[in-house]
Amino acid sequence: xxxSDKPPTPYPVRGDDSTTPGKPMTMGQHxxxxxxxxxxxxxxVKQMSQHVCNFALYSHDPTRQIETHHYVHRxxxxxxxxxxxxxxxxxxxxxxxxxxxxxxxxxALPPEEQKLWHSHAYEIKAGLWINPRIPEMIARPELExxxxxxxxxxxxxxxxxxxRLPLGSPALMVSPQPVNLGHVKQELVTRRDDKYNISTExxxxxxxxxxxxxxxxxxxxxxxxxxxxxAIDINTTEMKTRAPFP
Amino acid sequence: xATRQAEVPGEPTQAGxxxxxxxxxxxxxxxxxxxxxxxxxxxxFYAHDMTRQVEAHHFCSHQNEEMRQCLIYDSPEAxxxxxxxxxxVSERLFLTLPDDEKKLWHSHEYEVKSGVLFMPxxxxxxxxxxxxxxxxxxxxxxxxxxxxxxxxxxxxxxxVMMALTRDGQLYExxxxxxxxxxxISFEKERENRAQMTGPSLGVHPLAxxxxxxxxxERREVDVQPLDSxxxxxx
Numbered sequence: 001x002x003x004s005d006k007p008p009t010p011y012p013v014r015g016d017d018s019t020t021p022g023k024p025m026t027m028g029q030h031x032x033x034x035x036x037x038x039x040x041x042x043x044x045v046k047q048m049s050q051h052v053c054n055f056a057l058y059s060h061d062p063t064r065q066i067e068t069h070h071y072v073h074r075x076x077x078x079x080x081x082x083x084x085x086x087x088x089x090x091x092x093x094x095x096x097x098x099x100x101x102x103x104x105x106x107x108a109l110p111p112e113e114q115k116l117w118h119s120h121a122y123e124i125k126a127g128l129w130i131n132p133r134i135p136e137m138i139a140r141p142e143l144e145x146x147x148x149x150x151x152x153x154x155x156x157x158x159x160x161x162x163x164r165l166p167l168g169s170p171a172l173m174v175s176p177q178p179v180n181l182g183h184v185k186q187e188l189v190t191r192r193d194d195k196y197n198i199s200t201e202x203x204x205x206x207x208x209x210x211x212x213x214x215x216x217x218x219x220x221x222x223x224x225x226x227x228x229x230x231a232i233d234i235n236t237t238e239m240k241t242r243a244p245f246p
Numbered sequence: 247x248a249t250r251q252a253e254v255p256g257e258p259t260q261a262g263x264x265x266x267x268x269x270x271x272x273x274x275x276x277x278x279x280x281x282x283x284x285x286x287x288x289x290x291f292y293a294h295d296m297t298r299q300v301e302a303h304h305f306c307s308h309q310n311e312e313m314r315q316c317l318i319y320d321s322p323e324a325x326x327x328x329x330x331x332x333x334x335v336s337e338r339l340f341l342t343l344p345d346d347e348k349k350l351w352h353s354h355e356y357e358v359k360s361g362v363l364f365m366p367x368x369x370x371x372x373x374x375x376x377x378x379x380x381x382x383x384x385x386x387x388x389x390x391x392x393x394x395x396x397x398x399x400x401x402x403x404x405x406v407m408m409a410l411t412r413d414g415q416l417y418e419x420x421x422x423x424x425x426x427x428x429x430i431s432f433e434k435e436r437e438n439r440a441q442m443t444g445p446s447l448g449v450h451p452l453a454x455x456x457x458x459x460x461x462x463e464r465r466e467v468d469v470q471p472l473d474s475x476x477x478x479x480x
Contacts (some may be wrong), residue, residue, distance in 0.1 A: 029311060
């Protein structure tokens with residue numbers, strides 16, 4: 001009925017305007033929001049402590065590539081959870097969620113689960129993964145740790161294909177990899193570099209000494225190692241109920 | 247059905263890691279996250295299984311007057327697990343969606359009018375001004391972490407979730423647990439919300455799975471050969 005690897009039924013309100021459809025916020029709504037915000041603690045979202053800018057590829061079609069903005073909350077030394085947006089400004093669209101685990105945790109996952117995860121070593125060493133506005137020297141010790149982690153990233157809003165609202169089924173995303181199909185397109189990197197006034201190439205050179213993990217589990221990066229990506233289908237089914245529905 | 251709290255595996259955060267995160271938290275911009283201004287508590291159930299129900303803490307921001315995006319956690323605490331996300335759209339935007347997309351969205355009318363969807367910490371009179379709008383919206387939710395079945399890590403594929411649509415669906419003990427924790431009464435709030443109205447054209451028949459369950463399945467797809475694109479120097 002809906003599949004992450006098939007284009008959705010064309011959404012009528014298309015066009016070059018990539019902004020989310022809908023009327024601008026009213027003053028009344030702003031006032032309401034401000035008032036309520038003062039009374040609520042919003043604790044979980046205040047735990048995000050890092051902004052990471054990165055690139056991701058669709059597992060079912062790695063030629064489709066996006067710039068991502070991860071807002072990272074570390075739960076412990078081995079586990080992070082990230083809210084992922086398509087930009088770092090206040091209009092950023094929430095496009096998905098990524099979870100990051102240490103190699104220790106990854107190795108304990110069942111093999112079928114491991115297929116849904118991707119490695120991070122290459123994108124860190126290639127300078128694609130950055131903490132905007134943070135000097136490399138400060139980020140470095142942590143990058144050494146993160147280079148050994150694996151991630152699982154579900155994308156629920158395929159903005160790169162022009163969807164003005166989140167349509168269809170979640171797509172599994174994967175990381176850039178050192179194969180032709182896994183390289184990030186130059187224009188995406190250049191655009192990112194221009195925005196932050198950095199050079200990904202220079203960053204890559206400065207990260208040459210970051211240790212490669214001794215071993216990257218071949219169940220991860222399944223598209224690269226086994227030629228298969230994953231799509232998610234949503235199908236109609238009988239619902240198990242305890243009361244009438246709907 | 248009680249939620250089991252499964253502990254996420256892992257060592258406590260090390261000092262070196264904490265140093266970076268102190269820097270990043272102080273120096274970096276958190277644009278889209280800073281826009282999150284509202285905490286909504288509600289219940290979701292799995293779109294293929296109404297007997298599995300989850301307390302869902304939404305942290306929401308507006309894209310504009312008609313569209314919101316929310317992060318969903320399993321609790322409102324600092325160690326809450328990020329279990330999913332939800333998008334909310336106005337009735338007007340919902341009606342522009344293609345028909346097969348509409349099935350993936352659920353109505354909010356019952357949850358709001360029954361009182362079970364609420365804003366913790368906010369007085370009723372103020373909540374109701376916003377919830378009056380939420381009452382007319384539709385939502386699309388995915389959960390990625392089935393903590394309710396004891397998973398201490400986000401395993402498996404995304405799950406489509408649904409919202410309550412009538413009396414009798416929500417587990418009594420789940421409702422009471424939340425009422426007690428926040429010192430509120432859903433019944434009382436229902437009376438206060440009696441004047442609220444849902445979507446102006448009524449709940450769309452295609453929403454809420456079109457009345458049927460929804461299940462996600464994963465499927466392997468062939469990826470084109472690795473060297474089928476030219477090499478780039480990145």
